[in-house]
Amino acid sequence: MMQYDVVIVGGGISGLSMAFYSAGAGMKTMLLEKNETAGGSFASYEYTMGNKSFWLELGAHTCYSSYASLLGIVEACGMMGEMIPRAKVPFTFLKNEKIHSIVSQLHIAELLMSVPNLFKLKKDGRSVRSYYEKIVGKRNYDEVIRHFFNAVPSQPSDDFPADMMFKSREKRKDVLKNYTFKGGLQSVARAITKQPGIEVKTGSDVVSITRENDGYRLKTASGEEYSAARVALAVPSAVASTLLANVSPDLSAHLGKLRAAEVDTVGVIVRSANVSMKPVAAVISPDDLFFSVVSRDTVPDEHFRGFAFHFQPGVSEKKKKERITEVLGLPMGKIEHIALKANVVPSLRLGHHEWLAKTDSILKSEKGILLTGNYFAGMAIEDCVSRSKSESERLKG
Secondary structure, eight states: OOEEEEEEEOOBHHHHHHHHHHHHTTOOEEEEESSSSTBGGGOOEEEEETTEEEEEOSSOOOBOSOBHHHHHHHHHTTOGGGEEEOOOOOEEEEETTEEEETGGGSOHHHHHHHGGGGGTOOOTTOBHHHHHHHHHOHHHIIIIIHHHHHHTTTSOOTTSBHHHHSOOOOBOSSSOSSEEETTOTHHHHHHHHTSTTEEEEESOOEEEEEEETTEEEEEETTSOEEEEEEEEEOSOHHHHHHHTTTTOHHHHHHHTTOOEEEEEEEEEEEEGGGOOSOOOSEEEOTTOSEEEEEEGGGSOOSSEEEEEEEEOTTOOHHHHHHHHHHHHTSOGGGEEEEEEEEEEEEOOOTTHHHHHHHHHHHHTTOTTEEEOSSSSSOSSHHHHHHHHHHHHGGGGO
């Protein structure tokens, strides 16, 4: 059985960035990922037909700002030359089966009366609804803005903490503001796994963690065992709670209090010539079967177009297919390929800051356990990377 300085459970961007930082600190690092491909929400779907290839994002879709922590990893991995700008295509609103601009759906008079509140109203202690309906007006919020916000975490967001939906983070001014990569986000995941000092084992579903002398023993579903001085969990809070039940009961119980939602995504790839819809960044539809349809039109392709439908939970396969064909305006026979993916995202609520403070307080007495993921400071890519960066500092202790 191999001995490591740190074993990381979960190969999404949180686990990958944790691996990057731990290996960079000279730690012998193993990353275990239950799926056959590392990347998590960065695992771009790749479709090939003949000599043509096309990728489509089914989790995270792009990088919306030049946040410093992620770019530090991108730069260290030699990926800066792979960055490309997003094409300027609009976010749109689907109403009565017709595409509209979001601005056209707003009540301008109400917006002008409400927007001065932006300069005097604080986000602290307010939910998304209680804050933003005062900024844009109640009708604008209920009829338009609420649906746009729901599309961000693919779940109802009225009760999210307002200061965690959109927030200021450290940015770099020397690079593109809105960007992705020539090979999709998956290319970043691949670049991290190739960094010196990082070992990656995919298809390894960790089912138990136990204490062993001054460290930990991890066992996978296939019976493999790993030993480590420290263990880092980069998995949904419910999974982390289960794995820590016998190692740290207090931390396990605390993690179990956090709620999450599963995002049910259907990726659709079609030939460009078969779709009449004008290029869009995304389609948002009020009270529909889906929260959003995010397009690959931000990176135009000569042959194909791609659309990721993020459906509400519990929608039947039949209804999904029917709605996809209605929105795209073409029969199933014209759809080139379909890909499915499920992602788990946290359901944050007021009081989350207090929950986080208690989490970190418990961790002070658990120096061998590291926690990272999208349920700490926020769900943005940068939040995941920043959490891994801050947790990696405890490796040096």
